[in-house]
Amino acid sequence: MSDEKSTKTGSKKQEQYKARQTRAKKAQRKKQLTNVTFIILGSALLVFVLLWPSIKPVTGLTTPIARAHPMADFNAVGDPNAPLVIEEYSDYLCVHCQGFFDENEQQLFDEFVATGKVYFVYNSFGYRTTDSGRAAEATYCAGDQDNFWEMHDYIFTNYDFAQTNGFTAKVLAFMAEDLGMDMDEFNACVESEKYKDTVTQDQVDGINAGIQGTPSFLFNGVLAIPGNDSYANFQSAINTALAELGK
Numbered sequence: 001m002s003d004e005k006s007t008k009t010g011s012k013k014q015e016q017y018k019a020r021q022t023r024a025k026k027a028q029r030k031k032q033l034t035n036v037t038f039i040i041l042g043s044a045l046l047v048f049v050l051l052w053p054s055i056k057p058v059t060g061l062t063t064p065i066a067r068a069h070p071m072a073d074f075n076a077v078g079d080p081n082a083p084l085v086i087e088e089y090s091d092y093l094c095v096h097c098q099g100f101f102d103e104n105e106q107q108l109f110d111e112f113v114a115t116g117k118v119y120f121v122y123n124s125f126g127y128r129t130t131d132s133g134r135a136a137e138a139t140y141c142a143g144d145q146d147n148f149w150e151m152h153d154y155i156f157t158n159y160d161f162a163q164t165n166g167f168t169a170k171v172l173a174f175m176a177e178d179l180g181m182d183m184d185e186f187n188a189c190v191e192s193e194k195y196k197d198t199v200t201q202d203q204v205d206g207i208n209a210g211i212q213g214t215p216s217f218l219f220n221g222v223l224a225i226p227g228n229d230s231y232a233n234f235q236s237a238i239n240t241a242l243a244e245l246g247k
Helices: 002-055 095-113 132-143 148-157 161-163 170-180 183-191 196-208 231-244
Strands: 084-090 118-124 218-219 222-225
Touching: 002 196, 084 095, 095 118, 095 148, 118 132, 118 196, 132 148, 132 170, 132 196, 148 161, 148 170, 161 170, 170 183, 196 218, 218 231, 222 231
Parallel strands: 084 118
Antiparallel strands: 084 218, 218 222
8 A cells, every 4th residue: 555655656746747847848948939039029120220221211301492503514613714713622511611502602603603703613621521521422423414513502401401310322312313313323423432532632632722621712722711701701802812813
């Protein structure tokens, strides 16, 4: 009787042990499944976060108001034989450069460029961020399709947008497409960094001319206005230079 009771007790303990093992294995499998699920979800979230900047739609850009660009030729406007050549050295992420664009550029074009007195050339200067250089290269690429100034206007019009969102390749491509450019040609130009050396040379030329900040303006190769100013002061400086040239 005693042996039979012992056998039954032993069998019961064995069953309980096996049941505990089974529960433990189930719990372990559940934990592993939960961990795998978290890993998959975490990986998916990471991939989404990394890809989102390239797949999210571009919104919030302001289409620029159409401007006159008299006798536009790539990054220049005006008559190449004009008595006074003004070269601007500028940065698309410089607040004072945007100020010149917003406050003075069009008046200067209307009064002095359109009338044949000034030949005006835009040059890039000073990478504040990678986006500055990218934007400068993009305007030169746009220039291959006679859209340098239109792209220049689009970029400066969206200076505030860029402070938060940057001038990414996707944003610049959106601008180019909105301007009706051949996107295969534009994208190939940007991706090949066709104008990287040109933008670098702009920087070298500016430094050699004594430029230390943006915007800065050379009059016939000589630094004349280091910074943005009121239009009245630009007007006075230009008229003085023309008078000295006998014009």
